[in-house]
Structures are given as structure tokens and as C-alpha cells.
Amino acid sequence: MLDHAIFWHVYPLGATGAPVRDWSEADEGHRLPRLIGWLDYLVELGCNGLLLAPVFASSTHGYDTLDHYRIDPRLGDDEDFDQLMAACRQRGIRVLLDGVFNHVGARHPMVDGGGPVMRGDDGRPVSWEGHGDLVELDHSDPRTEDLVVDVMNHWLDRGISGWRLDVAYSVPTWFWAKVVGRVREKHPEAVFLGEIIHGDYVGLIRDGHLDTVTQYELWKAIWSSIRDVNFWELAHALKRHDEFMAAGPMQTFVGNHDVDRIGSTVGDAGSALATVLLFTLPGIPSVYYGDEQAFRGVKGTGFSADDAVRPALPDDPAELSPLGQEMFRLHRDLISLRRRHSWLGGGHVEVVATENEAIHYIVTAEGHRLDVHLTLEPAVGAELVFDDGETFSLRR
DSSP states (O other): OGGGGEEEEEEHHHHTTTOOOSSSEEEEGOOGGGGGGHHHHHHTTTTEEEEOOOOOHHHSSSSSSEEEEEEOOTTHHHHHHHHHHHHHHHHOOOOEEOOOOOOEETTHHHHHOSBOOOOOOTSSOOTTTTTEEEBOOOSSSHHHHHHHHHHHHHHHHHHHHHEEEETTSSHHHHHHHHHHHHHHHHOOOOOEEOOOSSOOOOOOOOHHTSEEEEEEHHHHHHHHHHHTTOOOHHHHHHHHHHHHHHHSSSEESSTTSSSOHHHHHHHEEEEEHHHHHHHSSSEEEEEEGGGGGGGGOOSSSSTTTGGGGGGOOOOGGGSSSSSGGGHHHHHHHHHHHHHHHGGGGGGGEOOOEEEETEEEEEEEEETEEEEEEEEEEOOOSEEEETHHHHHHHHEE
């Protein structure tokens, strides 16, 4: 599945306009099917995968799970989920769900019910990274392994293609290896994407038996090198990226639900250049919903810190502002280019020349070659030249 995958990454609670905090039964509703109206848009963009942030019952933002087997009542129910899955199957869209298996919400029944959660010497539940509303799971307890395997198989049986593993870096790699091995006995084609920010990217794939992990090093280098006019940082990251890719595929992105919008960080011209990088570099790319429309958003502080980067979508794509159409067309054109040159996904990247404001790198694979020239000054630009004669130019 991952060889030709390009994901549209959506945060369902935000995208469907569900309340995140201080909600009651009156706020429950059948919001999940609203995403069905966006599936043709996803296909028009050129994506073939839907990466969904949490959809399970939770107290607030979705990462404080209360029930791994129940659709969040703010989003709907099993019937709503089945409708979405059927619509995805009709369009050939594969779905990955976000599995939060490092911790649960403090109000999860297992916390007070003697379940497999970490407890201190005083017997009290251990909070994850100081978040009082999140309780760490005890991964040394066999019940945790059994729970995760059962949850994964339950939703794979319901038609999903795999899992994004939230904060996979905080879970022992041996735990992932055991879980993945057991799940693949029943679902050998299941896909596992691990979230890792800092740490041993290759080790998590190799020792955890995962398919891919999030390439945060490359994400940081892309926006930082553009913002600071310092392509030396990108050159270093590309060397690292090539080393990572030799050991296992990397999941690449320039935006997600946890970071400032690329448009707010580097502007429209910088975002265009970041998009060129995303779709010319090896890896498994994802587009965070709204980045293809030049959405803006900067993380704040406090309980509402993430709201600005997790906005509601209009009911229909036709209601989007025309101001985002140029960015949409750029994404669509670059994704189309990548489809025509699918070898890019597993290619080898090498930096040929670097200056603060310019970089030249090549991507090669299977007898193919792409030359990429990027500039930041005196103008933002990109020149792509394929060995088959196809070219692409960008000027901002």
C-alpha cells in the first residue's frame, strides 16, 4: 500500500466542527459523515489515503481516550463510521486510524478499575509527561498487549488499512514488535506508522517492526531553512534523510495537527517551495488538511493551544475561499508529477551544491534522475528537470 501512498491528514473533531472542551450530550451528533463530502476533493487533489486523527470516544481532544471500541459521540456512531468507510472503498481510498496506545484519558474505566496502567509507589496512576488528564499504560502488563492487539484487529476487521501510532517513541520498541507480529497473523497487509519526533528513527522501524515513521527532522529543516535563508540546514537534513531511507521508508510532511501552519511560518512563497520539496523527495508524503488551501494557524497556549491549527472545514469544498486555489493547483500539479514519476518515493537523494540561498539536489532510482534547483534570493523559485525531458518551474 505504501509504495504509492499520498495521504490527506485530517483532524476529525476540528474539521467537522465538533466541540473539543466543556461539551455535553447536547453536543453529540452525526458529524463524521461530513467528511464524505470531501472524499472527491481528496481524489481530485491526487491523494489516495485518508489519515484520520482520533475518532474514538474521549473526554476532550481525542488523545485522552475513554473507549477504543466506540466512535466519539461528538462524531457519531458505528453506522456513521461504516458510511465513511464504504464511501472510501468506492473511491479506492485507504484509511489509517490514529491509535493512542501510550496512554489513556484519566477518566477511562480501566484507571479506577484495576486496569493495566502505570502506578506509583503510592498506588496512584502515573500521568504522562505531567498531563494530569492522561494516564500512562503499563506496557509490561500482558493485558496492555492483549488490549492493543484486540483494538487493532477490531478496526482492521471493520475495513481500515492500518494505524498511526501516537507518540510511538514513548512506548518500548519490543512492545510494538510483539503487537505488530500478533496483528499481522490476522492482517498481514496492515500498515503501521509510528510517530517519533526525536530519537532513533531507524531503530523504531527495525526493532519495532513498523513500516514507517514520521520524519520530523526533515520537517524542521524544510521550514527553518526557508525562513532563515539557510539551505545548509536542509543539505544536512537531506543527507540524514537519505541514510534513513536506506533503512526504511520515512513518512514526510510539512504540516500536521501539532505544529504551526507552514503558511504562517514561511508565507505563501515559502509554502510553495516547501510543497516542491515534499513531492520531489523520497518518502511517503502527507498533506495536512488546509495546507493545500494556504490555511493559516499558529499554536497558542493553554487548553486551546491547538485550536488554531485544527479548524473546521466548510460543509462543502465549493465553499472554500478562492484565495486558496493557486496553492491547491500547485499541490495537484506536483502530486500529478509525482504520480508520473512514482520511483521518487523510493529514490536516493544527494545534494550537489549548496549556498545559503540556493540548493541543487538530485533524486535517482532505477535508472531515473531528477535535478532540483531551489532558490530563495533574489526570488523564490524552483526548477525541476527529469531525465525523460519533463520539466517544472516555479516562480514566486
